[in-house]
Amino acid sequence: MNKLSNNAEGDGVTPLGPNASIWERLGSFAFRRRRTVLAAWVVVLVGTLAAVGSIGSSSESSFESPDSDSLAGFEILKENFGAGGSFISGSIVFEAEQGVGAAVVQVEMSALFDEVGAIEEVTLTSPYSPIGEQRGLVSPDGSIAYASIDFDENTDELRASEIGRDIETLVDQIDIDGVSIKIGGAALAEFEPPESELIGLAFAVVILILAFGSVLAMGLPIGVALFGVGIGVGTITLLTNVMSIPDFATTLGAMIGLGVGIDYALFIVTRYREGTRDGMSPHDATVRAIDTAGRAVLFAGLTVVISLLGMFVMQLAFINGLATGAAVTVAITMVASVTLLPALIGFAGERVEVTRWRGLIMAGFVAVALLAVGLGFAPLAAVFVVMAIATLVMSFFITGLREVVPPRAEKPLRETWAYRWSRFVQHHSWPMAIGVTVLLLVMSIPVLSLRLGFGDESTFAEDTTTRQAYELLAEGFGAGSNGPLLVVAELDDPSQLGAAQNLVATLNDADGVARALGPIPSENEQAFQIFVVPETGPQDEATSALVRELRDTVIPGAVELSGLDVKVTGAVASSIDFSDYLGARLPVFFLAVLTLSFLLLMMVFRSVLVPLKAVIMNLLSIGAAYGIVIAVFQWGWGVELLGTGSGPIEPFLPMMLFAIVFGLSMDYEVFLLSRVREEYDKTGDPVTSVADGLAATARVITAAAAIMVVVFGSFVLEDARVIKMFGLGLATAIFLDATLVRMLLVPATMELLGEKNWWLPKWLDRLLPALNVEGGHDEGAIAGEEPEPERELVDA
Template structure:
């Protein structure tokens, strides 16, 4: 027999589980059809990405809108950076080779115009060794793919034949690096497979979570890819979705299979055990996925489109993982039947041994809670301390791994033209009344004021559009895009005042500077919304305000530790070379906010799983410390396995070439590891022991009756696979 489940959600999931058990082949066929349709759509139409950052309401966005109103700019453009080690590019034979290269580039599909290397146009460095050809394209940057980049580079063969090095730059370099290896995913899956083998002790049981996670992840990623045709989806969204999808997909399957096998071991028939597991573990999975989605929904108050996009793409992956766990997995288990236990490897411990270590740990902590609480607090304070110096910045291609096309072209241009060439600022001015021509005195004064601003290396000639109503000036800073001095220069240029001219500063560098400012302003609101909503959800689940508030605080502690490690590694450079980077880099401005939403939701899963087991023991015995010991012992093994899988998956992404993905991978791995060890193993049991009966206080609740006399017997009757309560 299995424990009775109450509530709308468990009953609904039991009915759904029963339907899947009776019609497993229909469920599997439906999932297969959906997967074929989605993957086929991606194969036919592609999965465009758009790394352009829009920020409504910012000055950079005003500059962009004004420029577009004036009809400025092509669909997109890239560069072919050229360089020689000796001599000059404008020598007769090399100049002829570059002219042939420009002609060949113009013949490539989607290329509309090619601007050659010319000292008068500023595309040849003062020493004559470095230059670049500007390739104008008729497709937006998000549709510039690897094939187009390769075609452009192939067309530059005449330059290479003359001994000139050629490297793609701009959008072409970004496209050249798109895709790359899947080392991070492979490493994460291999270690997850090993953990599952030890957790289940059988090859078939270990493979099932991997299959369901990969299948649902493929469907979710295909959906995100197709959505890129309708809305702007940055490249980091796919990597982040993969990271989250693998972690939660495997963990959710682990929880369900663990509960199902425990019920089978207790003598429950297979079909009944599967339905019962859906009502308990399935409900827990729905609750866990809901907390992650709610946390990601808190990003809506940030007012930052890129965060909103990352939020809904990650949330979509979680929703699909939950759907797979409560439909695809039961159908697969029903088809497998007793074959789930096939190919045993005899790696499992004897029943009941799994929680012994955690039980001893809980006994030590609850016996001296003050000592352990202070020790855990000190350790977490040390980890979080560097976060006090965390500053939000922006990355540029110079922070990419050495040898990548983006990094190589960035370094070559910076060496030849100065660091500011990689991040020009677009000064867009509204002129009223309209200028009759570029000789307008107001425009001459604007040019002088811009050139006189400290930190400006050069100012290009003014370009007029929209009948003289819009004037655009390209300004090259003395410093690189990620240098804080460049962000300060953006603010100084916006302070330039000329009668009849309203100045705005745009471009990628200015937009990201505005993004950092907005994230700093909105971060407290996001934290308040996410913590508030999650606390309310926990209160509804446990009917215990102290437990709900304490759980939220515990999650904040884990996130603080993640921020501290991020700061120490990436900003301070402690061990940053081990991540594949050549030195310290700024922490991208939106990473901490996105990490907060993700980690708050993910950490809540394990917190709720533990607290539900503690609450079950408390209701049975009325002994708070005994309940804490039981809860930690009963959930220790399965939560440790789940956390180890998630840590491994996240840590694997530190191997990715994109520094932003490295930050997400390291931050999430640290937070989950800290949450599953220091917080769950030390701080939570210590604080619950100190709070005693206050943990379960509820306003207006009548005093609890005296505890049962035989607490040992009550604890013995509890399931060691308790599941979180359901809202």
């Protein structure tokens, strides 16, 4: 084989034959035209970031569900009450020792309310106004009061957060003895840019160096992931201007992009290094890596994208936005893995295998610096950056720092711990299979108590003004005051107001209602609204039960003869409708994803039992991960350690976790079982082929899973409760999949089934299309190579 010159495009490259696959041509092109490819990616990255800086972003979380009672109620509010139809709101809560009615308090707070109310997008209802008195915005003992803040329907979450900072500035200017002021409402809470991904990057540096034994090989996956995440997050930000995407979608995109970006690049770089160690030139090893591991990456990535976009069947703008954001990041990272990565490999060439002591030491300092920034110790990080630079400078004077680190000795395959472990598991296959299955089922028990819903402000950290405002409102007005219900209806005749007054009396007598205030007619006298304060908080199960009871029994009985079409709406009712809508459709989505998984794996492995086992194991690992999330965030086991509170599980989280983990576990499944099948095809031995396949893939699967677990797990340090849930859920699912499933269940069950693993009826074999995600070279694919027999399986 000819060797490639590392400083000239196209020099010394073995030409491709006429039968080369499109993947081989892609790898060869990116390698040969590496400067062009790198420049193109840099232009795209810079252009995306420039567009973000120029255009900016918008963000919206509208939890309306189609044809729901709450949505119809919001329409009535929009048409007749203006800003009352906004999906986001907030409050200014204050407590005065001398009483909120004291002259000095009323003067100062009224001036504050006038300034806030003058903000263009804001409609403020003061407790001192006639409407405020009607709505009971002053506590019975007169010590606590609040002003409600509504936004017009075009105000997005980012703008609401900016308004929250403006209000905070105004509040800081008020200094009244005995008065405490808190800004309430999630919409007005401060949004902190995520830094947890730096913690994940720090550990990724260490894990990759341990796995590869090479600093340069470590840098390639991280570089690709950073490009993918930068462009992906920028694209999500731009998309917020044209579709409904919640503000945490960018954080979720960064989390997923980092995980899959490093994961995918790790597989390809591993395959590249195998090629160079077998005597191939850097060009030919790259071509082979893209034609094998690159295909597997595209297969796994497209599976994640398809399953995420499958959430469009829910027909909800909020879900569409989340799915689009995650899918865009995965797609961009996937494309970077098969185009940008081979270009970077072209620059590195054979130096991938060379690590000098200075590079190793500098990488260690950089990892510690990243960890320090992620944990909020930026000044300390600067010290380690200086130490890294000092190491580089000293290397020009200290010869030892420039010396090459001795390469790690590679053991024969059957002397590795992974081979011995597989044989141990296979010798105890029944106890292992039963024990692991029972353990995963026990971990899944909390799923039986799953309750979908949105956490309220009580889940915020105790030191936030949002949490303190929530508790102050609960103290003065009861827990339900943090999420009042709105009962609204249109009037066909002014005489119907009498029926509305009777409805208020009925609502006040209803179980679970603390008080009902109104009716408050609209200015056009064509509608009215009633404020209903539940006895329980917004996220309590009793509040959900109250909403259903009001709709099904209390209200129909009170207005039966009046002709009023009454709707129960408001943020709490809307979130309940949204949760019910998603909950009813989750089984259909799960069935669709599992069916897709089964069919794809059956086409890849030409087997019935292998994909069936994969589907069952996927359910077990995800079910156990759900169980951990529910035990922590719903049951409250150790939730205080994460700086949040217990509550229901966000209704979109099970769906998103399922779609993402499904694709990632498919990656590991294909990577491991393809090697097992490759060994089986060579030897015909269903026993040793399992151990050989596990031994060949254990290191890279372990490294990839460890990086994913750390990257995802680091996001539990973020402020947003939903991001904490995603981080814990994804980290747990990947950990269980890579340990209990891949290292225990797979070898145990494959030992038990033996040759039946690869059974496929002949009639089904003829019907199924062949899905070749392994590659393999046809004759003449690379000129001068001996032709290899074409295989059907993924060779990652």
